[in-house]
Amino acid sequence: MQFTKSRKMNRTRSLLAGIVLAVVAVQTINSPVLAGDEHGFVSKKYDIKGGWQIVEENGKTLIRFDKSFKTKGGPDLKVFLSPLSIADVSGKTATDNSIQLGKLQSITGSQDYILPDGLSLEDYNSILVHCEQYSVLWGGSDLHAAKSN
Structure with missing residues (x-):
């Protein structure tokens, strides 16, 4: 029994x-990516290795590429938030309705991109590394967990 x-x-x-x-x-x-979640990149034209995460620090929200971040150099590499998913974005559409977070600080290692005050990540679907001068999409990652799994 x-x-x-x-x-x-x-x-x-x-x-x-x-x-x-x-x-x-x-x-x-x-659910969207939350602060502390770490995600990798999807390579498009060139390999992008490493991870990134959203960090809340000193009252600011930022996207932090981790120390293992590595990609090929280019003439005009910038980091953007795009309303398109990484699967739907191309070199020609990368800047359409996107917001530039800044120039890629380095092709290797940890780096931070501060999000503008008042920006809602709900309005964007991916983070991109893109050569604006030649419209070449290096790669990126979806911001929302449903698309990055």
């Missing part, structure tokens, strides 16, 4: 664990 009761409890625990995981998975799929 004890064995049967134990078995039922184990099945119940497994079922509850499955339900909890399903709920967490659905929330993750529909």
Whole structure:
């Protein structure tokens, strides 16, 4: 009798664990990237390695490329937030309705891009590394967890 009761409890625990995981998975799929989440880049024309995350620091929101960030150099590389997903953006559309966060500070290593006050990340779908002069999209990453998983 004890064995049967134990078995039922184990099945119940497994079922509850499955339900909890399903709920967490659905929330993750529909949630934007949060401060502290780290994500990688998608290479387009050139390889981009490393990760990035959104950081809240000293009352500012910024995007931080991590110390393993690395890409090929170019003449006019800039970092943009785009309303398009990384799958839908091209070199020709990279700057359409996008906001420039600044020139790429370095082709390697950690670097920060401060978001303008009042900017809502909900209005943008991807972060891009783009050569504006020649309209060449190096690559980027989707801002929303549903698109980066």
